Amino acid sequence: MSSILPPLSPAQPSRWITRARPKIDRVACPWLILRFIDAEARFFYVPTEQVFAEAERIGAIPFDLPNAPVTHQGELCSFDALVAAYRLQDLALQALAVIVRGADTDRLDLAPQSPGLLALSLGLSEIHRDDQQMLQAALPLYDALYAWCRKAQGERHGGAPKAMQGARA
């Protein structure tokens, strides 16, 4: 793990900073950090050109932009980078990472769920102009997607409803 990254459950809340107007990776990474790395973490969204200066000023870790310690590498996105850096050995997280990567890097063929995640993320971003509100609104979406990755991958949905018992159709 890069020494700049905080340990799991750090004594002091960790701080993370990235570019404004998050859509996918810059929301998915905070979700991953809050649920698996540091429940008390704080996130800052600032204009791209201010990320590194602000990071230094407030002691935050830059992520999801070029030259940041946590960012895209090759075909992998920042979410992948965090999963790898913290060695999160969780099959459901690996499945979620593929969905996020597909949505975030415009490779919608990576997972059947990627186009839906992209559509919902763009829609949330349209509704929430405030980045912190966007993050709060998106967290339940990732909770649900992770719950599906964990338990429901084999579950089918029944399609047409069953008969209404006692009804005269």
Added chain:
Amino acid sequence: MDTALPSLSPSALADLLGRPDAPLLLDVRRRERFAASDRLLPAALHCAPEDIAGFAARERPRDVIVYCAYGHEVGCEAARTLRLAGWNARYLLGGIEAGENGVDRLQDIAAWRSAPLPTIRKRADLGVTGERPSRWITRERPKIDRIACPWLILRFIDPRAKFFYVPEAQLVEHARELAATPFDVHGAPVTHEWERCSFDAVLHAFDLHMPALDRLADIVRGADTLRFGLTGPAAGLLAISLGLSRVYRDDQAMLRAALPLYDALYAWCRDGEQETHDWPSHEPQGTSA
């Protein structure tokens, strides 16, 4: 027409329809005229002109848009009454009829009618006339259609609608007790028909036509009937819906948690569908990456 009174155009109202923070839409047509009409604007409540003062005093003041038949004195008077009671009231230019021939200016009528507002059909048989909250009932443990339909009803049909989720074996009995309309179950007045799902059936029942809702209907139908080829986001909607159902064991909590997702999906259907998102486009101009 009262120029000092805040108003808005049909196209400005069209842009607000279905949004989670949309203002209340109040139909203030006179009783006889309202009774003679079989249409409403989406999600409108009716309040007769003589009842406005009481309504304004009784309800919590908020943003409201009033409309009458033509946007003349009835709507203006209602807006004025509401404003005096502390409401942020505006009236709809042209009313639901988009202007009155021979009274309004021709160019105004032409502008208002160039992009007509969507309307919904009153369905007294389904409990929807704009006069009192409708009640709907379906099977418990909702996943997609039984969440998507309530979203559609709350945002476009009746913002005061109540939903009940009950065990399937008790549905008929509860529907009778609660005077609620069954949906998404065989034999219900609103349910699947052939390859179309209950969401489609609601749109059809209320004769509601909006291109963004048609796009959303494709996604819901694809997710609900496992036909992911219909449209890209369907498989993702299914996964998230099944996941939500795992997270929320309480059906009302599931509904509350899912409403913002449908708001987002609808926003995408309305505005964002052309947009893509990929890493290279992140690169800020002039940055040495």
